[in-house]
Amino acid sequence: MKLGNLDLPSDVCRSVGDVLARIGDKWSVLVIVLLKDGSKRFSELRREIGTVSQKMLTATLRGLERDGYVKRTVTPTIPPRVDYELTDLGRDVMVPLNAMANWALSRREQVEAARKAYDKRNKR
């Protein structure tokens, strides 16, 4: 299978797809962007994102930690304090992510117009 300029076996494509699935996820992108300037607590992330549920934010952070983008530090105070920060890999992914985000930003009105036209065509 061809991915970009590369000819790749399909297991490599799937593995690249798995990496993309995580960093292309809407909440993951927002979390990575929010952690860009330093560590944050769970409650800060939740407040700054605004529309995310506690359950969804927990799942997103766990996924990012599992894939190696985010480090979770627990300070054993009462109640325990939990901080999240980007790892080197997490900072590294900011580069292609920024390119993608800038593209998405410049094309978002085009995508929104396409959605509206599609929904109008397919309305019963």
Add this chain to the structure above:
Amino acid sequence: MKLGNLDLPSDVCRSVGDVLARIGDKWSVLVIVLLKDGSKRFSELRREIGTVSQKMLTATLRGLERDGYVKRTVTPTIPPRVDYELTDLGRDVMVPLNAMANWALSRREQVEAARKAYDKRNKR
């Protein structure tokens, strides 16, 4: 909220997140890549991806069509023939998508190692 180098209101961030959610989706990426060199029929896409269910591929193509990346053409033969091809927007998204795919390709072993280590730490 800050996205990349930009200071953005959170509704714009969400709208960018919506764009990213589609093009970051694993199956969407594979379909865009497969359509790069020309139009393909549903059955060809399904065969070339291999592991995707009919239902999932249908949903993916519908999402890509709705967002304006893919054009669907029905030829009224018996049975009808359905072809899919990239639009200008779909070809345009290949540029940041390639950058992201190359990053994912170069880091996939690191991500896989992080996953294994996480699963080992969190095994009961």
